[in-house]
Each structure stands twice: as C-alpha cells, then as structure tokens.
Amino acid sequence: MTSTQDGSVVIFGSGLIGRSWAMLFASGGFKVKLYDIEQQQITNALENIRKEMKTLEQNGILKGSLSADQQLALISGCTDIKVAVEGAIYIQECTPENLDLKKKVFSQLDLIVDDKVILSSSSSCLLPSKMFVGLKHVKQCIVAHPVNPPYYVPLVELVPHPETDPSTMERTYAIMKKIGQSPVKIKKEIDGFILNRLQYAIISEAWRLVDEGLVSPSDLDIVMSDGLGMRYAFIGPLETMHLNAEGMLDYCNRYSEGMKRVLKTFGPIPDFSGAGLEKVHQEMCARIPVDPAHLAARRQWRDECLMKLAKLKSQMQAE
Ligand SMILES: NC(=O)c1ccc[n+]([C@@H]2O[C@H](COP(=O)([O-])OP(=O)(O)OC[C@H]3O[C@@H](n4cnc5c(N)ncnc54)[C@H](O)[C@@H]3O)[C@@H](O)[C@H]2O)c1
Numbered sequence: 581m582t583s584t585q586d587g588s589v590v591i592f593g594s595g596l597i598g599r600s601w602a603m604l605f606a607s608g609g610f611k612v613k614l615y616d617i618e619q620q621q622i623t624n625a626l627e628n629i630r631k632e633m634k635t636l637e638q639n640g641i642l643k644g645s646l647s648a649d650q651q652l653a654l655i656s657g658c659t660d661i662k663v664a665v666e667g668a669i670y671i672q673e674c675t676p677e678n679l680d681l682k683k684k685v686f687s688q689l690d691l692i693v694d695d696k697v698i699l700s701s702s703s704s705c706l707l708p709s710k711m712f713v714g715l716k717h718v719k720q721c722i723v724a725h726p727v728n729p730p731y732y733v734p735l736v737e738l739v740p741h742p743e744t745d746p747s748t749m750e751r752t753y754a755i756m757k758k759i760g761q762s763p764v765k766i767k768k769e770i771d772g773f774i775l776n777r778l779q780y781a782i783i784s785e786a787w788r789l790v791d792e793g794l795v796s797p798s799d800l801d802i803v804m805s806d807g808l809g810m811r812y813a814f815i816g817p818l819e820t821m822h823l824n825a826e827g828m829l830d831y832c833n834r835y836s837e838g839m840k841r842v843l844k845t846f847g848p849i850p851d852f853s854g855a856g857l858e859k860v861h862q863e864m865c866a867r868i869p870v871d872p873a874h875l876a877a878r879r880q881w882r883d884e885c886l887m888k889l890a891k892l893k894s895q896m897q898a899e
Pocket residue numbers: 592593594595596597598615616617618621673674675676677678685702703704705725726727728
C-alpha cells in the first residue's frame with residue numbers, strides 16, 4: 581500500500597506536462613503544490629486532474645494504491661511562490677520551453693530555496709549548462725525530461741549540469757522510481773538528450789523515404805507501429821541485435837557490412853518544408869483531420885493503448 585510521503589513536491593507551471601507530473605506524484609503518495617502565475621491555469625488543472633483521475637479509477641487503471649479521492653486530497657493549488665516552496669523536497673519546473681523564461685524562473689527559485697531541495701526542469705531540449713548558469717544552488721539542479729504523456733509513458737531522462745552533485749542525480753533517480761517512472765541517467769549533457777536524438781534520426785529517414793516517393797506516409801507509419809515499434813516497446817535496439825543472432829558479436833559479424841552499406845546511402849537533413857511537407861500534411865489530414873475533436877479522440881485512443889501496454893509490460897516483467 582502506498583503511504584503518503586514526507587515533504588511536499590512543487591509542480592512549477594500547471595499546463596499539459598505539469599498536470600501529468602502532479603498526478604504521478606500524488607499517485608506515489610506525495611503532497612503536491614501546483615504553482616502557476618495564472619490562477620485560471622491552476623483552476624483548470626485541478627478540475628482536469630479530478631476528472632481524469634475519476635475516469636482512470638472507474639476504468640481500473642488509476643496508478644498507485646491510494647484511491648482517486650485520497651490522491652486528489654494530496655494536490656493543492658498555489659500562486660504564492662514563497663508559500664509554494666516552503667517545506668518542498670523537490671521542485672519540478674514545467675514552464676514553457678523558453679530559455680530566458682526558464683533562467684528567470686530558476687533565478688527566482690535560487691533566492692528562496694534551501695540547500696537540500698532538488699531543482700528539476702522538464703525541459704525537452706534546453707541544455708542544463710545554459711539554464712542553470714550562475715545559480716548559487718547549481719549542485720541541486722538537474723533536468724528530468726518526461727515523455728508526453730508522462731502519466732502513460734514512464735521514461736524520464738535525467739540530465740546533469742556539469743556542476744550537478746552526484747547525490748542530486750541519485751536522489752532524483754530514487755524519487756522517479758518511487759512514483760513508478762523509469763528514469764535513465766544521462767552521463768553528460770548533449771543537444772537533444774538521448775530520446776530526441778533517436779527520434780530525430782528516425783523522423784529524418786522516414787521523411788526522406790516518403791519525400792523520395794519510396795513509400796506512402798501511411799505505410800511508413802505501419803512499418804513502425806506494426807514492425808519495429810512492436811519489439812521496441814519491450815526491448816531496445818541493442819538487445820534486438822543481441823537476440824537476432826547468437827549474441828552481439830555474431831550479429832555484427834553477420835550484419836555490420838550490410839548496415840554500413842545502407843547507412844552510407846542516407847541523405848542530407850530534410851527541410852521539412854515546401855512540396856514535401858504539403859504532401860505529408862494532406863495525407864495526415866485525410867487520416868486524422870486537424871480539428872480539436874478528431875485530435876482529442878485519437879490522443880485518447882493512443883493514451884488508452886499506452887496505459888494497456890504499460891500494464892502488460894509490468895505483468896510480463898513480473899513473470
Ligand atoms: N508538451 C510536451 O509534449 C512536452 C514533453 C516533454 C517535456 N515538455 C516540456 O515541459 C515544459 C512545459 O511544457 P507544457 O507543454 O506543459 O507547456 P504549457 O504551455 O502547457 O504550460 C506552461 C505553464 O507554465 C505557466 N507559466 C508560464 N510562465 C510561468 C512562470 N513564470 N511561473 C510559473 N508558471 C508559469 C503557464 O501559465 C502554463 O500553465 C516545457 O519545457 C516543455 O518543453 C513538454
């Protein structure tokens with residue numbers, strides 16, 4: 581049974597990602613203060629979280645062992661930054677992806693936090709060395725980059741600043757585990773971190789193949805969703821290599837020449853614009869019209885699939 585945890589967690593920014601983090605921390609039994617500069621954002625977030633938790637509970641897929649009401653009682657809104665950070669052991673910043681704004685936010689926090697709290701950013705691609713530059717509490721700073729939607733996709737990339745204390749990494753890792761996420765420790769910051777570097781490599785080749793007329797956009801997506809993606813949901817590319825032959829050495833013996841030959845044929849970075857973009861856009865709109873109702877319905881279907889997959893994965897891992 582999840583019990584409530586000591587110390588509160590602050591979610592700094594109550595938009596799309598902040599809401600999801602709030603639900604995750606509450607599911608792990610943490611007291612959560614949802615901070616924002618806009619009272620309306622907090623009001624909307626609390627209402628949205630309440631509805632979502634109730635639906636998840638009705639469908640038997642609410643995370644954690646506390647009931648929806650118990651989890652909801654752990655979350656409160658706050659527009660006073662000093663009150664928000666009082667007694668906090670962990671602050672997860674979720675403001676818009678803008679370097680100047682994030683630098684300002686962390687400078688504000690730097691002035692009022694103690695020497696123990698972890699200052700963590702949800703940033704998707706801003707480098708810790710740029711965001712946390714000059715902060716007195718830099719040793720306590722880290723990026724904890726979630727994947728959208730964080731409630732359903734457990735990966736969190738932990739990216740240190742060169743001056744981040746190793747204990748900040750370890751404590752953040754332990755907190756992520758406590759809320760049921762799957763953290764990975766990036767040893768040194770790099771543009772795009774790891775997930776987006778892999779994602780952009782795939783997007784780039786997918787775009788070139790469609791742009792050169794080798795495959796339709798729908799068939800390209802099927803290659804991933806009914807092919808590569810099926811096993812990548814359970815094992816990564818390196819384990820795939822190891823299992824697809826008699827181990828990694830055998831795989832490289834058999835396939836490295838072919839891989840290098842094909843890799844040499846990869847083209848330049850696409851522009852993602854012009855006629856190529858128009859063609860993909862048209863086909864995507866025919867599949868999923870760009871209006872709020874269609875997009876919301878498809879996202880909901882995706883999230884339900886992800887939740888079921890997460891359940892299946894934990895059952896398979898327990899066997
Ligand atoms: N959306 C995604 O797919 C995704 C995935 C992973 C990481 N992220 C990262 O998460 C962060 C938040 O993204 P989002 O999509 O939730 O943004 P969002 O625009 O939905 O929410 C941002 C929130 O921050 C609030 N805010 C703005 N200025 C503030 C300030 N000075 N102090 C406190 N609150 C402030 C806004 O009122 C809003 O509620 C970004 O860094 C983004 O890159 C996003």
